[in-house]
Amino acid sequence: MGGPLTGLKVVDTTTSYAGPTASMYLADLGADVIKVERPGAGDDARWWGPPFVGSASAWFASANRNKRSVVINLRDPEGLATLRTLIGKADVFMENFNPGKLEALDLDHERLRADFPHLIYCAMSGFGLDGPDRTLPGYDLAAQARSGLMSVTGAKADSPQRVSTALSDVMTGMCAALAVSAAVVRQREEGVGDLVDVSLLDADLAVMAPRIAAYLAGEPEPAPSGGADSVLAVYQSFSAADRDLVIAVGNDAMWRRFCVAIGLPDLAERADLVDNAGRRAHREELVGLVGARIATRTAAEWQRVLADAGIPCSLVQRLSEVVTDRQVLARENLLAVPGTDGAMCSVRSPFRLDSIPEVRNTRFPDLGEHTVEVLAEHGFSKSEIARLIERGAIEDGDSKDTECDE
Structure with a gap:
C-alpha cells in the first residue's frame, strides 16, 4: 500500500x-x-x-x-x-x-x-x-x-x-x-x-483557457448554446430516434468518413465544407441536415455505425447508467466505502x-x-x-x- x-x-x-x-x-x-x-x-x-x-x-x-x-x-x-x-x-x-x-x-x-x-x-x-x-x-x-x-x-x-x-x-x-x-x-x-x-x-x-484564448484572438463573445458552439463542427449532441448522443468530428478525414457512414456522402464532396472553417461557417445548415439524419435511427444503431467508422460518439448517460457502465466497472472507478x-x-x-x-x-x-x-x-x-x-x-x-x- x-x-x-x-x-x-x-x-x-x-x-x-x-x-x-x-x-x-x-x-x-x-x-x-x-x-x-x-x-x-x-x-x-x-x-x-x-x-x-x-x-x-x-x-x-x-x-x-x-x-x-x-x-x-x-x-x-x-x-x-x-x-x-x-x-x-x-x-x-x-x-x-x-x-x-x-x-x-x-x-x-x-x-x-x-x-x-x-x-x-x-x-x-x-x-x-x-x-x-x-x-x-x-x-x-x-x-x-x-x-x-x-x-x-x-x-x-x-x-x-x-x-x-x-x-x-x-x-x-x-x-x-x-x-x-x-x-x-x-x-x-x-x-x-x-x-x-x-x-x-x-x-x-x-x-476556460481555450474559450478565453479564442475570444482574445477575435472570436465573438460566446453565450449559452447547449454545447453547439465548439471550435469544431460537427461536435455536439443530437437526438436519435430514442435518446440523445454526442458526436465529435475532430478533423477533415474524420468528417469525410462521418458523411459516408451516416449516408450523406454528398456533404463530403462539397468544397465549402472541406475544412473546419467552412463547416463552422455553415454550422446551422449542417446541424439541421445531420440532425434530421440521426433522428431516423436509434442511438444504439448509430453507436455501432460510427464506431465502425472510427468516429467518437457516446450516449448522454444518466447517473444510473454511469455507475453501471462497463468501462467504469472494469476500471474499478467506484470505491465502496469500507x-x-x-x-x-x-x-x-x-x-x-x-x-x-x-x-x-x-x-x-x-x-x-x-x-x-x-x-x-x-x-x-x-x-x-x-x-x-x-x-x-x-x-x-x-x-x-x-x-x-x-
Whole structure:
C-alpha cells in the first residue's frame, strides 16, 4: 500500500470540498494526511446532506478517505500550540482560512515558513493570496460565475447555468495536489519548502483557457448554446430516434468518413465544407441536415455505425447508467466505502500508478477518531493528552459532541 508520497506528512486544516479533495489525492498517493477539525461540528461537509447514511454525509465521505481526524480547539492557546507542534513535524500544511484569522493565530505563511523553512505551505482560497479581492469568501458557484464558465453553459438562448457538480472545488483540489507534489520533489532533494497559492477562480480560469484564448484572438463573445458552439463542427449532441448522443468530428478525414457512414456522402464532396472553417461557417445548415439524419435511427444503431467508422460518439448517460457502465466497472472507478455494506461509494482518483497496485481505500475518519493516536506519535505523553482533553484544547473520538453546532 505504498506510493510515491509514502512518508510525506500532511497537516490539513481545510474544510468543505476543494481542500479535502486535494489532501485526499495526496493520501491516495501514499501521504499520511492528518485532518485537523474544530470541536463539536468538525468539517462543514460532515453536515452536507441529505443524503446521509446513518449520520454520515455522502459528500463528506467522497472527499475524505485515507485520512486521520484530530480535533483541536484553536481558540485555546494550548490547542493552538498543539497544532503548531504537528505543523513543525509535518512536510505540508494546508489551510483555507480567512487571511485575517490566519494572521491572528500566527498561522500565516510568512510566520510558519520563517519558523519551519522545510514546510510546504498550501493556501487554498476563493480568489488567491493577493489582489483587491483576496479577502472575499469563495464558493464553487461564485467561481463558476466570475470565471465566465456559467456564461457559456446552458441551452441555446437560455439563461447561464452552473455546471451541476462541484467543478471548481474538484479542479482546485487537483491543481493543489499537483503543485504540492511538485514542491515535494524539491523538498526531498534540497530540504526546502514552498508556498502553494491555489484558488477557485484561478482553477476555473484554467478550465476556460481555450474559450478565453479564442475570444482574445477575435472570436465573438460566446453565450449559452447547449454545447453547439465548439471550435469544431460537427461536435455536439443530437437526438436519435430514442435518446440523445454526442458526436465529435475532430478533423477533415474524420468528417469525410462521418458523411459516408451516416449516408450523406454528398456533404463530403462539397468544397465549402472541406475544412473546419467552412463547416463552422455553415454550422446551422449542417446541424439541421445531420440532425434530421440521426433522428431516423436509434442511438444504439448509430453507436455501432460510427464506431465502425472510427468516429467518437457516446450516449448522454444518466447517473444510473454511469455507475453501471462497463468501462467504469472494469476500471474499478467506484470505491465502496469500507464498513458501509455498499451503501456509500467514493470515486477513485483519476490516475493510476504502478507503485500503487492496490488502491488505497480506508474509510473516512470519525470526528476526532485519531486525536490520541496522532498526538502520541508526536511525543505527547498520556498525562499531557489527558490534560489537554480535560481543558478542552483537544477532543478525542469519545469525548466529542456529535451534534452539529448551528
